[in-house]
Amino acid sequence: MTIQNAHGLHVRPATKLADLAGKFKSNVTIHKDGQDVSARSIIELLTLAAAHGTELRIRAEGPDATEAVDAIAKLVNSRFGLE
Amino acid sequence: MQILKGTPVSPGIVIGEAFLLDFEEFRMPRRAVEPEAIEAEVQRFENAVDRVVAEISEDVKRLEESMPDGDLHLIFNGHIAIVRELVPTVVDSIRKYRFTPEHAVSKKIRQTIKLLTSRDDPSGFAARIVADFTDVEKRLLRVLFGRRGDSKSGAAGKSIVFARDLTPSQTMALDRTKILGFVTEFGGKTSHTAILARAHGIPAVVGIADVTREVSGGDTVIVDGTKGILIVEPDGETLKKYRALEKSFISFEKRTAEEMRAQPSETRDGIAVALLANIELPEEAKGAREFGAGGIGLFRTEFLYFDARNLPTEKEQFEKYRSVLQAMDGRPVTIRALDIGADKDVAGIASPERNPFLGLRGIRLLFERMDLFRTQLRAVLRASAFGKARLMFPMISTLEEVKQAKAIVADVREELDAEGASFDPEMPIGVMIEVPSAAIAADILCSEADFLSIGTNDLVQYVMAVDRVNEKIAPLYQPGHPAVLRLLRSVIDAGARAERPVAMCGEMSGDPLFTALLLGFGLRSFSVVPSAIPEVKKVLRSVTIAEAKQIAQDALALPDAHQVVEYLTEKTKRIIPELF
Numbered sequence: 001m002t003i004q005n006a007h008g009l010h011v012r013p014a015t016k017l018a019d020l021a022g023k024f025k026s027n028v029t030i031h032k033d034g035q036d037v038s039a040r041s042i043i044e045l046l047t048l049a050a051a052h053g054t055e056l057r058i059r060a061e062g063p064d065a066t067e068a069v070d071a072i073a074k075l076v077n078s079r080f081g082l083e
Numbered sequence: 084m085q086i087l088k089g090t091p092v093s094p095g096i097v098i099g100e101a102f103l104l105d106f107e108e109f110r111m112p113r114r115a116v117e118p119e120a121i122e123a124e125v126q127r128f129e130n131a132v133d134r135v136v137a138e139i140s141e142d143v144k145r146l147e148e149s150m151p152d153g154d155l156h157l158i159f160n161g162h163i164a165i166v167r168e169l170v171p172t173v174v175d176s177i178r179k180y181r182f183t184p185e186h187a188v189s190k191k192i193r194q195t196i197k198l199l200t201s202r203d204d205p206s207g208f209a210a211r212i213v214a215d216f217t218d219v220e221k222r223l224l225r226v227l228f229g230r231r232g233d234s235k236s237g238a239a240g241k242s243i244v245f246a247r248d249l250t251p252s253q254t255m256a257l258d259r260t261k262i263l264g265f266v267t268e269f270g271g272k273t274s275h276t277a278i279l280a281r282a283h284g285i286p287a288v289v290g291i292a293d294v295t296r297e298v299s300g301g302d303t304v305i306v307d308g309t310k311g312i313l314i315v316e317p318d319g320e321t322l323k324k325y326r327a328l329e330k331s332f333i334s335f336e337k338r339t340a341e342e343m344r345a346q347p348s349e350t351r352d353g354i355a356v357a358l359l360a361n362i363e364l365p366e367e368a369k370g371a372r373e374f375g376a377g378g379i380g381l382f383r384t385e386f387l388y389f390d391a392r393n394l395p396t397e398k399e400q401f402e403k404y405r406s407v408l409q410a411m412d413g414r415p416v417t418i419r420a421l422d423i424g425a426d427k428d429v430a431g432i433a434s435p436e437r438n439p440f441l442g443l444r445g446i447r448l449l450f451e452r453m454d455l456f457r458t459q460l461r462a463v464l465r466a467s468a469f470g471k472a473r474l475m476f477p478m479i480s481t482l483e484e485v486k487q488a489k490a491i492v493a494d495v496r497e498e499l500d501a502e503g504a505s506f507d508p509e510m511p512i513g514v515m516i517e518v519p520s521a522a523i524a525a526d527i528l529c530s531e532a533d534f535l536s537i538g539t540n541d542l543v544q545y546v547m548a549v550d551r552v553n554e555k556i557a558p559l560y561q562p563g564h565p566a567v568l569r570l571l572r573s574v575i576d577a578g579a580r581a582e583r584p585v586a587m588c589g590e591m592s593g594d595p596l597f598t599a600l601l602l603g604f605g606l607r608s609f610s611v612v613p614s615a616i617p618e619v620k621k622v623l624r625s626v627t628i629a630e631a632k633q634i635a636q637d638a639l640a641l642p643d644a645h646q647v648v649e650y651l652t653e654k655t656k657r658i659i660p661e662l663f
Contacts, residue, residue: 012158014161042165043168046212047198051208
């Protein structure tokens with residue numbers, strides 16, 4: 001998926017993403033250029049420095065993995081409901 | 084618990100939270116956490132987190148109220164989430180590596196920031212995220228270092244200020260109502276911090292090497308300004324003991340102040356003695372009156388030049404001087420002309436010198452900077468129309484200087500006359516006696532000076548050849564030295580013979596230890612820091628002139644400062660036992 005909001009994955013979207021990821025039992029990780037971070041950690045998400053147009057990959061492992069990936073993709077694609 | 088010893092410079096006992104003034108530099112305390120203190124440090128960190136979360140929540144609330152449609156507050160919610168996320172990592176490193184919370188927080192955030200700045204950032208996106216982390220770090224460190232709420236809430240608690248040294252401009256910037264005590268690494272009894280602390284009755288200990296590394300912001304500390312002791316993180320028993328002492332000290336101070344306020348300033352045999360106040364800021368005039376000051380014996384004017392980036396205008400100065408004259412309501416106010424030299428870094432007026440205490444300072448500098456001098460004289464003269472103003476010149480060493488300064492005053496008077504401005508044509512003009520040549524030949528200066536004011540801080544320093552802020556030679560700074568006593572008596576005698584009033588405005592005049600001695604020398608005008616007025620009054624009301632003369636005679640017969648101080652302590656102890 002691609003970060004589509006103009007301001008990138010900054011504090012606000014990262015907070016929303018981490019909140020959402022925390023609701024699932026599965027471990028969700030986000031990948032960017034060989035860097036893996038936990039989707040539950042705002043600090044780690046922010047270190048991705050994912051500006052507008054950055055390509056990210058989501059991976060989830062656990063009982064609700066599919067639901068988690070779907071929900072997160074939806075959030076990212078809706079530009080985090082912020083714009 | 085850690086007990087450190089320094090120089091006591093302002094008496095009193097106070098217990099409070101440490102606040103490190105130099106925190107902007109974020110100097111991390113080097114101290115590793117003692118194993119038994121680990122849990123307390125974890126607790127301190129968790130408290131700090133709670134406080135920061137509460138602070139940010141307040142900001143969020145304010146934003147929601149002021150901009151209900153915006154989503155800016157979401158950023159702050161993000162900051163709260165970041166703070167919470169830091170907790171396990173930081174707690175872990177306090178426990179595992181015995182880091183202080185300050186160090187642990189800083190380390191974690193620095194690591195994160197390093198990650199962000201390590202790669203290319205053409206859009207500047209990473210830089211913006213770095214700013215978020217820096218903001219969170221600042222908030223946490225500010226609370227951990229003990230600076231809370233600062234300008235924002237105005238509700239910040241009172242604290243004990245720690246600094247390496249306090250420059251005059253730093254002390255000007257402090258909100259004095261929020262300071263419980265002072266502790267510094269440098270300085271002696273007559274350093275700026277010490278004078279300021281005594282003026283406000285704030286306990287202070289100076290000269291504790293490396294103290295700002297030993298103490299972390301937010302530590303509970305006890306300052307004993309009477310004995311010169313600092314206790315960091317006291318145990319329960321010590322705390323209990325000092326709480327009782329703190330209470331009894333406060334009540335003694337208050338009792339003395341209340342007891343003395345309405346009493347006339349006179350000796351037991353009814354000889355009137357002027358008890359005046361030394362002030363640094365116009366706002367202090369009110370406090371001086373509350374302590375029962377009969378006037379202002381020394382109004383330092385350096386504050387005007389520390390505060391302003393630009394030099395003060397005549398109008399600014401005039402208004403300040405007038406406000407003090409009006410606050411004193413007809414009581415005398417002695418304004419001292421600007422007294423700076425190369426040791427005081429003031430608005431770049433004085434340039435560095437190899438030997439600043441013997442250099443271009445006081446009146447010598449004013450002659451070089453005629454623009455500053457004339458502007459100040461105009462302001463003082465114009466203010467003299469609003470009360471009983473007196474003017475004195477600092478650092479006078481020759482009669483020529485007095486004549487020259489007076490000639491300039493006369494010239495300025497003519498100028499004002501021509502402009503039709505009003506002023507007091509009779510305003511007395513006196514000189515500070517603080518240079519040995521002026522003290523030894525005080526009788527000669529009396530031919531030109533309307534009054535003398537002995538500045539003991541500098542006089543003792545010059546007589547003993549001891550830099551008063553150099554802690555290595557601090558024991559040699561001896562106001563009780565026989566040479567100093569003889570010189571003081573001779574100045575007071577010279578004034579009496581020439582019928583010129585003699586006042587004393589140095590630290591010595593506010594030290595109850597010397598009150599009886601100075602009365603015995605014939606001194607009838609004491610100018611002291613406002614908070615010292617009640618104690619000095621108590622001593623002078625307890626002695627007769629005959630007794631004071633006897634004390635003076637006995638003290639003069641002693642061979643060294645040590646014995647003089649011992650003798651005077653014994654005598655004063657009988658009058659105010661609570662002081663010792």
